[in-house]
Amino acid sequence: MSKKFKIPSATIGRLSMYSRYLKDADNKGIVTVSSRNIAEATGVTPAQVRKDLAYFGEFGTRGVGYNSRELYNYIMKILGLDRSWPVAVIGAGNLGRALCHYKGFAERGFNICCVFDNDPNKIGEKFADVEVFPMSALEEKVKVHNIKLGIIAVPASSAQEAADNMIKARINGIINFAPINVIVNENILLRRVDLAAQLEYLTYSLEDN
Amino acid sequence: MSKKFKIPSATIGRLSMYSRYLKDADNKGIVTVSSRNIAEATGVTPAQVRKDLAYFGEFGTRGVGYNSRELYNYIMKILGLDRSWPVAVIGAGNLGRALCHYKGFAERGFNICCVFDNDPNKIGEKFADVEVFPMSALEEKVKVHNIKLGIIAVPASSAQEAADNMIKARINGIINFAPINVIVNENILLRRVDLAAQLEYLTYSLEDN
Numbered sequence: 001m002s003k004k005f006k007i008p009s010a011t012i013g014r015l016s017m018y019s020r021y022l023k024d025a026d027n028k029g030i031v032t033v034s035s036r037n038i039a040e041a042t043g044v045t046p047a048q049v050r051k052d053l054a055y056f057g058e059f060g061t062r063g064v065g066y067n068s069r070e071l072y073n074y075i076m077k078i079l080g081l082d083r084s085w086p087v088a089v090i091g092a093g094n095l096g097r098a099l100c101h102y103k104g105f106a107e108r109g110f111n112i113c114c115v116f117d118n119d120p121n122k123i124g125e126k127f128a129d130v131e132v133f134p135m136s137a138l139e140e141k142v143k144v145h146n147i148k149l150g151i152i153a154v155p156a157s158s159a160q161e162a163a164d165n166m167i168k169a170r171i172n173g174i175i176n177f178a179p180i181n182v183i184v185n186e187n188i189l190l191r192r193v194d195l196a197a198q199l200e201y202l203t204y205s206l207e208d209n
Numbered sequence: 210m211s212k213k214f215k216i217p218s219a220t221i222g223r224l225s226m227y228s229r230y231l232k233d234a235d236n237k238g239i240v241t242v243s244s245r246n247i248a249e250a251t252g253v254t255p256a257q258v259r260k261d262l263a264y265f266g267e268f269g270t271r272g273v274g275y276n277s278r279e280l281y282n283y284i285m286k287i288l289g290l291d292r293s294w295p296v297a298v299i300g301a302g303n304l305g306r307a308l309c310h311y312k313g314f315a316e317r318g319f320n321i322c323c324v325f326d327n328d329p330n331k332i333g334e335k336f337a338d339v340e341v342f343p344m345s346a347l348e349e350k351v352k353v354h355n356i357k358l359g360i361i362a363v364p365a366s367s368a369q370e371a372a373d374n375m376i377k378a379r380i381n382g383i384i385n386f387a388p389i390n391v392i393v394n395e396n397i398l399l400r401r402v403d404l405a406a407q408l409e410y411l412t413y414s415l416e417d418n
Contacts, residue, residue: 010219012413016406079409080416087408094310098303099404103365104388108405148415149408156312173411179313189411195308195402196317197225199296199358200288202382202398204221206357207289 011052015075017042018049022072034065084109086145088171090162091153092117092125092132095177099153100127110149114141139169149173156180163190220261224284226251227258231281243274293318295354297380299371300362301326301334301341304386308362309336319358323350348378358382365389372399 021041025033035049042049053059053071056078060066076082087105089096092115099105100112115132117123125132133141141147150171152162159178166174173189176182184190230250234242244258251258262268262280265287269275285291296314298305301324308314309321324341326332334341342350350356359380361371368387375383382398385391393399 007413009410012410013406016403016409078413080412081409085408085412094303094307098307101303102388102404104403104405105408107388108409110405110408149411173408173415175407175411179311179316189414191407191410193402193404193407194225194313195311196313196319197222198384198400198402199294199314199319199382200225200290200317201218201221201400202358202384203289203294204216204287205398206382 007055011055012079014042014044014048014052015079018052019072019075019079019081022066022068022075026068026072030068032065033068033071035060037065081109084111085149086111086113086147088113088138088142088147088150088166089115089130089153090117090135090138090150090166091115091155091158092119092122092127093153093155095153097127099151100130112151113145113147116141135165138165142169142171147171150175152176152178152182154178216264220264221288223251223253223257223261224288227261228281228284228288228290231275231277231284235277235281239277241274242277242280244269246274290318293320294358295320295322295356297322297347297351297354297356297359297375298324298339298362299326299344299347299359299375300324300364300367301328301331301336302362302364304362306336308360309339321360322354322356325350344374347374351378351380356380359384361385361387361391363387 018038021038022033035046038049039046059071087110089099089112096115100115105112112130115127115130116135116138117132118135122132123134148171150166152159152174154162156178159176159180160182163174163182163184167184167188174184176190176192179194179196181192227247230247231242244255247258248255268280296319298308298321305324309324314321321339324336324339325344325347326341327344331341332343357380359375361368361383363371365387368385368389369391372383372391372393376393376397383393385399385401388403388405390401391399
């Protein structure tokens with residue numbers, strides 16, 4: 001599948017939402033869905049659904065709709081989710097522990113396989129079957145498990161170091177939960193998840209009430 | 210400040226990013242910044258910065274730029290962050306605990322003031338000074354603290370019940386971390402934070418490597 005052209009990141013986010021709806025529809029035995037069904041379930045316009053899908057080719061049958069399972073499988077392939085992904089978590093604190101217990105990863109093929117921490121008291125602990133290893137084991141574990149994705153779950157003061165260590169170990173996709181920007185080379189994929197910013201989408205609107 | 214016209218939610222997200230950069234610039238003693246400075250620091254185009262700000266009026270001086278502190282204060286006001294917001298967390302599990310310890314909330318004025326759980330063993334526990342109360346205390350605590358924001362940090366199977374309870378207690382802005390959609394009335398502000406979807410922005414691009 002050619003993905004050399006630039007797809008807006010908002011489209012990727014919506015494809016992710018569409019795929020969850022399609023999975024759900026398929027599970028309920030709904031064979032065919034329209035762009036309007038998808039739109040209503042995910043809070044966008046039908047035109048947006050069609051535009052997002054058009055980046056990747058022709059789908060569905062005019063006047064009939066899309067086959068739920070086929071479109072689901074196709075979107076999962078676009079998103080790189082037709083396989084499973086081992087994930088490393090840096091930081092065996094509360095957030096690292098919560099991520100290991102989070103049920104939403106496995107159902108999308110993400111498998112947290114190791115947690116890393118510098119605190120000797122935490123080494124060997126298990127969070128939902130995921131073992132905590134010393135940071136010094138990162139490079140070897142990344143190699144053994146072929147890990148390409150890592151999550152920064154350390155305090156702000158250690159976030160850059162965590163990123164640097166992951167990159168040295170050849171992890172090239174990083175999610176940063178620490179409330180600080182980390183700086184990486186442009187060939188590294190980095191996404192910061194700012195939990196406070198999520199609340200700000202609400203306060204903006206609440207202020208008007 | 211009139212916010213009756215519809216602002217795209219992506220603009221709100223970017224204003225949040227701009228404000229963090231402006232705060233940082235002001236802390237560093239940088240008095241004036243250009244739209245290009247803001248754009249470079251936040252990964253958007255200067256035209257986008259100007260367009261986002263134009264929703265709210267005229268800012269800055271042509272050829273000079275914006276006063277960092279003034280623009281910061283103005284954006285914080287737009288976002289409803291010129292005050293502090295008490296926040297309730299439903300669920301005293303790993304995620305609830307991690308949220309109470311998360312340092313990024315306080316610096317934006319979010320103050321988790323109570324956690325609620327049904328598990329009698331958890332009642333009275335403290336996560337970083339935040340006490341765990343029984344669900345039955347929710348309504349009273351919301352009233353006492355004037356809480357308008359709540360976070361769902363329970364497993365998927367209890368998420369809808371958590372939302373229903375918050376709404377009954379008159380919380381009208383909800384962040385849902387559970388990996389499931391909850392259904393609420395249209396007068397309730399709801400935002401789902403899907404942690405797996407964050408990883409999917411990366412896998413889409415990694416697949417191409």
